[in-house]
Structure formats: structure tokens, C-alpha cells
Amino acid sequence: MDAVNHQVRLAARPVGLPKPTDWEHTEEPVGEPGEGDVLIKVKYLSLDPAMRGWMNDGRSYIPPVGIGEVMRAGGCGEVVKSRHPRFAPGDHVTGITGIQEYAALAGDGLVKVNPGLAPLPVYLGTLGIPGMTAYFGLLEIGKPRDGDTVVVSGAAGAVGSVVGQIAKIKGCNAVGIAGGEEKCRHVVDELGFDAAIDYKSENVLAGLRRECREGIDVYFDNVGGEILDAALACLARGARVPLCGAISQYNATDGMQGPRNYMSLLVNRASMTGFLVFDFAAHYREAAQEMTGWMQDGRLKSFEDVAPGGVDRFPETLLRLFSGENLGKLVLEVSPD
Numbered sequence: 174m175d176a177v178n179h180q181v182r183l184a185a186r187p188v189g190l191p192k193p194t195d196w197e198h199t200e201e202p203v204g205e206p207g208e209g210d211v212l213i214k215v216k217y218l219s220l221d222p223a224m225r226g227w228m229n230d231g232r233s234y235i236p237p238v239g240i241g242e243v244m245r246a247g248g249c250g251e252v253v254k255s256r257h258p259r260f261a262p263g264d265h266v267t268g269i270t271g272i273q274e275y276a277a278l279a280g281d282g283l284v285k286v287n288p289g290l291a292p293l294p295v296y297l298g299t300l301g302i303p304g305m306t307a308y309f310g311l312l313e314i315g316k317p318r319d320g321d322t323v324v325v326s327g328a329a330g331a332v333g334s335v336v337g338q339i340a341k342i343k344g345c346n347a348v349g350i351a352g353g354e355e356k357c358r359h360v361v362d363e364l365g366f367d368a369a370i371d372y373k374s375e376n377v378l379a380g381l382r383r384e385c386r387e388g389i390d391v392y393f394d395n396v397g398g399e400i401l402d403a404a405l406a407c408l409a410r411g412a413r414v415p416l417c418g419a420i421s422q423y424n425a426t427d428g429m430q431g432p433r434n435y436m437s438l439l440v441n442r443a444s445m446t447g448f449l450v451f452d453f454a455a456h457y458r459e460a461a462q463e464m465t466g467w468m469q470d471g472r473l474k475s476f477e478d479v480a481p482g483g484v485d486r487f488p489e490t491l492l493r494l495f496s497g498e499n500l501g502k503l504v505l506e507v508s509p510d
């Protein structure tokens with residue numbers, strides 16, 4: 174194949190927010206798929222807060238991206254060549270493509286998706302990893318019961334927006350915490366939460382006391398920091414706190430801020446449990462089927478924020494997650510046609 178593959182590689186380990194010099198833009202000829210592999214033309218890339226952690230050295234749930242390596246990313250694209258029996262040119266798939274225009278990947282790691290059922294970016298959002306994270310984190314770790322009060326931070330984002338909507342489907346009172354008036358309006362008016370708290374303009378503790386008079390039964394934590402502390406201060410007896418992420422701390426340069434109010438877990442016989450969505454991979458298919466049903470009957474809405482510009486725009490587009498400029502799932506458009 175004569176085409177050129179443009180890529181973005183990690184050039185340096187960032188300190189604080191990633192800078193343009195932490196990235197290297199490279200190009201190379203498009204590779205040929207080996208036996209069992211599939212060559213994919215990438216159409217959309219998933220931009221995730223977790224990418225910031227993958228850029229750090231040190232032990233985590235997945236090895237760091239090496240200096241000089243193509244940046245790790247989930248993506249969705251079209252098969253252009255296949256040496257795997259399950260895939261043929263023209264099929265659409267999701268997988269770990271990396272920040273590049275073409276990826277030759279092992280077919281066994283790819284999932285076939287149907288663009289006739291949902292637009293491709295949805296497979297990187299509500300029907301992809303963020304949706305699975307919301308589904309399993311809330312239902313398996315949060316264990317919501319009918320009538321419970323469920324609070325979620327990052328409520329207008331990819332994971333949080335789905336958490337609140339599933340909480341409503343399960344008969345709970347859903348309260349979102351998000352940054353800014355527009356996001357809070359979106360959370361209530363478009364997503365159907367019962368209430369939203371704007372952490373940028375009001376005191377979160379006061380807002381939680383107002384909206385959760387009987388206390389919080391499930392606090393789904395996407396952000397950590399001060400907001401986690403405010404939620405811990407309002408737990409109901411027996412509350413569950415799924416620890417999904419801590420985006421407010423990912424760019425900290427002087428150590429992460431841990432919870433101060435953790436004794437509330439003892440006082441309220443509550444639990445806080447970290448989880449990783451990948452541990453539920455064996456059940457993604459059933460979850461996606463159930464969520465597709467909810468989407469078809471209008472109970473679950475999916476919002477994607479599709480940024481234009483191709484792989485060269487990856488460095489600045491990633492920063493939108495940390496400035497809160499995204500509404501719903503942040504996706505980078507690479508080659509939509």
C-alpha cells in the first residue's frame with residue numbers, strides 16, 4: 174500500500190499538563206498485516222483521561238507507553254486488508270489502534286461493530302469502554318436499589334452521563350455534579366437527572382446537603398479531590414462508593430490529594446471500592462445488548478463531542494478533558510469517510 178501513516182508518539186514524560194513538546198509527529202509507510210492480523214483505516218479515536226496516567230512511568234494496571242512509542246488509544250475504523258478469518262474489507266471494528274491513521278492489529282483483539290445500528294463514535298462512548306465502565310461500576314460496585322440516591326461527579330462526561338441515566342432506569346434519584354451552568358442544565362434537561370450541582374459556582378457540600386436530604390446511598394467518583402471529600406461527608410448508612418477515577422488529580426505535580434473525610438466510611442458502615450472496567454470484559458456483550466435496548470426505547474441518550482482535525486490535533490484536543498471543554502464522550506475525527 175502506498176499510503177502514508179501519520180502518527181503521534183510520546184516524546185517525553187509530562188510534568189503536570191502535557192505540553193506540545195511531550196509529543197512527536199511522525200510518518201511511515203502503511204504496514205502490511207501479518208498472518209492473523211487486520212489492517213485498519215482509523216476513522217475515530219477515543220480520547221480518555223486515563224491517557225494521562227499511561228504517560229507516567231511506574232507501576233499501574235497497564236504498562237506505561239514507552240518514550241518513542243505511538244500513543245496508546247482506543248479507536249474505531251474500517252478493515253482495508255484482512256488475514257484473519259473473522260474479518261473482511263469493509264467491516265467496521267474497534268480496538269487499541271493508537272494515535273495513528275492506520276493500524277495493523279491482531280484480529281483476535283478486535284470487536285466488530287455495526288454502523289447501521291449506531292454511529293461509529295457511539296462505539297467509543299456509550300456502547301464502548303465509558304458505557305461499560307458506567308454500567309458495571311454502578312450496577313456491580315454501586316449496587317443501587319430502587320429509591321436510592323445516586324450521586325455522580327463528571328456528570329456531563331462520557332462515564333458520568335451514563336451512570337446517572339442508568340440510575341434513573343433503576344428507579345433511583347440521580348444527582349450530578351458538573352462544571353458550569355450549561356453542563357448542569359444538560360444533565361437535568363437532556364439526560365433526565367433529578368438535580369445537578371455546579372461545582373464551579375456553588376459550594377458542593379451545601380449542594381449535596383440540599384439535594385440529598387437522606388444522605389447519599391451511592392457516590393460514583395470520577396474526579397477525586399475536594400468533591401470526593403464533600404460526598405464522603407454526606408454518605409447515608411451502608412453507602413457504596415465506586416472509585417472509578419480521579420481526574421482532578423491526574424496532573425498534580427505535588428502528589429495526589431487523598432480523601433480527608435474517610436472516617437465517614439467507618440461511621441456510616443460504608444465502603445469505597447476501586448474497580449477497572451476490563452475485569453468485566455467477559456460480560457461486555459450482554460451489557461451492550463441491554464444498553465442498545467435502552468437506547469432504542471429512548472431511555473438512554475448518548476452524547477459524543479467529535480473534534481475535527483485528524484491525528485495532528487491530538488495534543489491540544491486531549492487537553493479539553495482537563496479543562497472540561499468536552500460535553501459527552503470526547504472523540505477525535507481522523508477520517509470519517
Ligand SMILES: NC(=O)c1ccc[n+]([C@@H]2O[C@H](COP(=O)([O-])OP(=O)(O)OC[C@H]3O[C@@H](n4cnc5c(N)ncnc54)[C@H](OP(=O)(O)O)[C@@H]3O)[C@@H](O)[C@H]2O)c1
Pocket residue numbers: 221222223302303306327328329330331332333350351352353356395396416417418419420421422448449450451493494495496497498499500501502503
Ligand atoms: N475505572 C475504570 O475502569 C475507568 C474506565 C474509564 C474511565 N475511568 C475514569 O472515569 C472518569 C471519567 O472519564 P470520562 O472518559 O467519562 O471523561 P469525561 O467525564 O468525559 O471528561 C472529563 C471531565 O472531567 C471533568 N474534570 C476535569 N478536571 C476536573 C477537575 N479538576 N475537577 C472536577 N472535574 C474535572 C470535566 O468536566 P467538568 O466540566 O464537569 O469539570 C471533564 O469534561 C475519569 O476519572 C477516568 O479516568 C475509569
